[in-house]
Amino acid sequence: MSVQERKERERASRERLIVATARELAEQQGWDAVTTRRLAERIEYSQPVLYSHFRGKREIIGAVALEGAAEMAAALRAATSGADGRRSRVAALAHAYLEFAERNPAVYDALFQLDGGLAFAREDTPEPLKDAFAALLETLGEVAGEGVHPALFTELFWSALHGLATLTRAGRLLPEGAGQRLDLLVERLAVL
Amino acid sequence: MSVQERKERERASRERLIVATARELAEQQGWDAVTTRRLAERIEYSQPVLYSHFRGKREIIGAVALEGAAEMAAALRAATSGADGRRSRVAALAHAYLEFAERNPAVYDALFQLDGGLAFAREDTPEPLKDAFAALLETLGEVAGEGVHPALFTELFWSALHGLATLTRAGRLLPEGAGQRLDLLVERLAVL
DNA sequence: TCGATTGTCTAGCAGTGCTAGAATCGATCC
DNA sequence: GGATCGATTCTAGCACTGCTAGACAATCGA
Numbered sequence: 001m002s003v004q005e006r007k008e009r010e011r012a013s014r015e016r017l018i019v020a021t022a023r024e025l026a027e028q029q030g031w032d033a034v035t036t037r038r039l040a041e042r043i044e045y046s047q048p049v050l051y052s053h054f055r056g057k058r059e060i061i062g063a064v065a066l067e068g069a070a071e072m073a074a075a076l077r078a079a080t081s082g083a084d085g086r087r088s089r090v091a092a093l094a095h096a097y098l099e100f101a102e103r104n105p106a107v108y109d110a111l112f113q114l115d116g117g118l119a120f121a122r123e124d125t126p127e128p129l130k131d132a133f134a135a136l137l138e139t140l141g142e143v144a145g146e147g148v149h150p151a152l153f154t155e156l157f158w159s160a161l162h163g164l165a166t167l168t169r170a171g172r173l174l175p176e177g178a179g180q181r182l183d184l185l186v187e188r189l190a191v192l
Numbered sequence: 193m194s195v196q197e198r199k200e201r202e203r204a205s206r207e208r209l210i211v212a213t214a215r216e217l218a219e220q221q222g223w224d225a226v227t228t229r230r231l232a233e234r235i236e237y238s239q240p241v242l243y244s245h246f247r248g249k250r251e252i253i254g255a256v257a258l259e260g261a262a263e264m265a266a267a268l269r270a271a272t273s274g275a276d277g278r279r280s281r282v283a284a285l286a287h288a289y290l291e292f293a294e295r296n297p298a299v300y301d302a303l304f305q306l307d308g309g310l311a312f313a314r315e316d317t318p319e320p321l322k323d324a325f326a327a328l329l330e331t332l333g334e335v336a337g338e339g340v341h342p343a344l345f346t347e348l349f350w351s352a353l354h355g356l357a358t359l360t361r362a363g364r365l366l367p368e369g370a371g372q373r374l375d376l377l378v379e380r381l382a383v384l
Numbered sequence: 385t386c387g388a389t390t391g392t393c394t395a396g397c398a399g400t401g402c403t404a405g406a407a408t409c410g411a412t413c414c
Numbered sequence: 415g416g417a418t419c420g421a422t423t424c425t426a427g428c429a430c431t432g433c434t435a436g437a438c439a440a441t442c443g444a
Contacts, residue, residue: 035400036402048425049422051401057401113305120362120364121366152376153376156376156377160351162355162358170304172313174313181344184345185348229430239393241391
């Protein structure tokens with residue numbers, strides 16, 4: 001049985017290599033540059049190997065998204081755990097969210113813009129995605145205000161952050177006002 | 193000179209046909225289905241004709257976006273003009289924005305998600321885009337609150353709307369809570 | 385009616401995601 | 415150790431993409 005175990009380890013290792021390489025390539029040159037040929041060349045295998053791990057390019061994007069979701073959840077929790085008081089926790093969360101989006105644009109796209117074939121806001125939503133939302137909820141639920149459902153408030157706050165992140169990166173908003181917009185968002189939306 | 197004028201009219205007419213067909217096709221089957229071949233076939237010309245009007249597919253998307261921006265501005269103004277009082281004007285604006293996004297997903301994508309080669313938030317931004325933002329500003333500037341720059345407030349409110357629109361359509365948010373999220377947004381963000 | 389110019393089309397490029405079937409590798413058994 | 419056979423990987427190719435060079439035809443002015 002040891003031979004088979006080794007093979008499975010090697011397979012899993014190669015799968016991680018594919019995901020990591022796709023992510024790296026996407027961060028370097030954008031998702032358009034992540035073609036099956038280029039990806040195959042970088043991992044030093046032929047194209048069809050990719051299809052023995054994933055159904056297609058979409059699933060590779062989905063794998064990067066899941067990896068990113070876990071990282072984002074960790075980043076958000078790290079940011080809020082170091083802050084005292086509701087106001088600074090919310091501000092730290094919002095700041096960490098936008099920073100993650102800015103530093104990992106390709107991962108952010110895989111998560112929220114591209115089609116990675118993932119199910120959202122459902123029973124069968126993958127755990128990392130649920131957990132990333134949970135990380136938002138932990139902090140934002142505290143400031144939803146009287147009679148407002150914490151999850152609903154979190155969705156709204158998240159939408160605003162998402163709008164800021166995407167419009168800024170797409171050149172629809174100038175980066176100059178980013179700080180002020182963020183302050184205003186926290187001040188107005190949250191009940192502190 | 194009449195001959196040349198007729199030719200120019202015909203050319204302009206064909207250009208409108210291209211844009212209208214691209215939009216129609218995108219709304220019916222998504223932007224992925226808008227290929228140069230399919231588009232050429234629908235307008236009953238060969239592919240190269242498209243390139244005598246536009247530099248490439250990107251510019252066609254941009255043309256659809258400009259058309260959409262004008263329509264959106266009109267829709268927003270129509271919605272707010274029929275409402276009395278700040279609160280109902282803002283609510284009507286927000287509702288009209290999300291409705292436009294939902295009813296014209298392809299146009300909305302061309303405007304805010306895809307690369308149509310357009311300049312945003314700049315001096316040389318095309319007039320229709322400036323005007324669409326102006327339409328938002330007219331209503332939202334009234335409720336920015338003391339000491340808050342109207343344009344900055346408008347950008348934030350717009351970001352929230354954009355986040356709601358895109359996350360909902362991408363399946364990241366369930367449509368059920370849409371009404372409540374919108375109410376909460378207006379109530380919290382605007383100073384009424 | 386002729387020549388020139390304009391406009392349009394056919395055919396083709398290099399690239400894409402994905403797959404069938406050939407070739408090769410490696411674990412197992414005698 | 416060498417043959418066998420199954421799993422794995424590769425080569426080659428499909429139909430498609432955006433885009434363009436160069437051949438062709440229609441239209442205009444003289």
